[in-house]
Amino acid sequence: MKAPKMTYARADSVAQALALLAEHGDGANVLAGGQSLMPTLNMRLSKPDLLIDINRLEDLAGISVEDDAVRIGALTRHAAVQRSPIVAEHLPLIAEAMPHVAHVAVRNRGTFGGSIALADPAAELPACILALGATITVESVRGRRDIAAADFFKGLFETERQPDELLIEIRIPCQRPGTVHAFMELSRRQGDFAIAGVACAAETDGETVTDAKLVYFASEDRPTLAANAVAAIAGKVWSDESRSAAMAALSEDLDPMDNLQGSAAFKLHLQRVLTGRVLDQAIERARAA
Ligand SMILES: Cc1cc2nc3c(=O)[nH]c(=O)nc-3n(C[C@H](O)[C@H](O)[C@H](O)COP(=O)(O)OP(=O)(O)OC[C@H]3O[C@@H](n4cnc5c(N)ncnc54)[C@H](O)[C@@H]3O)c2cc1C
Known part of the structure; x- marks a missing residue:
């Protein structure tokens, strides 16, 4: 199919894009x-009157480090993030996900x-920025505001x-010493x-997980933090028993959607398997550090 009829405007400045919005x-x-x-325009799942092209807004692209956080401009291409030495050094979780x-x-x-604004429930990057405690900056003619990743994802593509509001940048705290991903x-x-997936940022000495952010994607309607699975292992020496406890407790955190990728029960099973594996890997990395 072809995209519906609409007006196209190429913004030459952020101010112009904001005025059009x-x-x-x-x-x-x-x-x-x-x-x-x-693809959604061509399939006519979306029918805007106006398309505002922001591709010339170079101010919105780029990666830098400021105040112990990495700033990624909204228009930074995935390929640039994947190649970035700053991301490799300070955000190894994102580097691994790319x-x-x-x-x-x-x-x-x-x-x-684009990936953060879209909030596809199966996307990797929303889960990573939630695990890392990022802040998202949006701007409109009314002004700028910062939104914590924990408050940003509201539901399916919502x-x-x-x-x-235009998404301007994402600020992500640099990985701290003593934290593994x-x-x-x-x-x-x-x-x-993904059919199932998890992003993990954990505090561990290689024996005990003291705290962890486990964020699941592709099974819920949004990236989802698992508090109960973490509570089941926090402060305990990592063992077969604590691995099983985390996997069991995950059913209190997740309520997977049935979709073409698989049933809810299948997805919960996969997320449980990934929980054990991802925590095993975090512990191994802490031991090797
Ligand atoms: C074959 C294929 C496979 C893919 N596989 C994956 C995958 O495995 N994982 C994954 O995460 N993604 C996947 N994607 C999606 C891809 O990562 C997209 O690049 C991303 O989802 C959207 O980025 P974009 O810049 O293309 O945004 P666009 O397509 O241009 O926009 C997406 C949405 O975000 C809005 N938007 C974009 N930028 C802004 C902004 N600055 N401010 C406000 N709103 C904005 C747009 O209005 C639109 O609603 C896949 C895409 C394709 C075609």
Whole structure:
């Protein structure tokens, strides 16, 4: 199919994009990498009156370190994030997740901000930024505001961003000493959307997990933090028993969706398996550090 009839505007400044968003609100769609938006337009799942192309807004692209946090501009391409030495050094969880985000051609165009704004429940990056306690900055003609990742993802493709707000940047705390990361997903082929997945940032001395952020994706309607699974192991020496306790407690954290990728029971099983594996890996990494 072909995209519906709409007006196209190429923004030459952030101010211009914000003015257009203020004028058209719900009737406008921001075009970043277009890797998700163009298919939905062509399938007529989305029918905006106006497309606001932000690809010339160089101010929105780039990666830098400021005040113990990595700032990733919304328009930074996935490929640039994957190649970034800053990300490799300070955000190893994101570096490890990047090769799982689609395929090379998609990563060359797709943007970090586009993935966060879209909030696909099977996407890797929303789960990673939630595990890392990131802050998302959005702006409209009314001003700028910061939103904690924990408050940003509201449901299926639903976020706290209002229709007149442009996503500007994501600030992610640098990995602290004593913290280890692990990332795992299951998909039919490398680059396909995940069937189940987990991003983990854990505090452990290699024997005991003192705290952990375990964020699951592809099974719920949004990236989901597992508090009960972590409570089942916090402060205990890592063992077969604590691994089983975390896996069992996960059913109190997750309520998977049935979809074409598998039944709810199948997804819960996969997420449990990943829980054991991801924590095993976190412990191994802490021991090797
Ligand atoms: C074959 C294929 C496989 C894929 N596999 C994966 C995968 O495994 N994992 C994964 O995470 N993704 C996957 N994707 C999606 C890909 O990662 C997209 O790049 C990403 O989801 C959206 O980024 P984009 O820049 O292309 O956004 P676009 O498609 O341009 O926009 C997506 C949505 O976000 C909004 N938006 C974009 N930028 C902003 C902004 N700055 N402010 C406000 N709103 C904004 C748009 O209006 C639109 O609603 C896949 C895509 C394809 C085509």
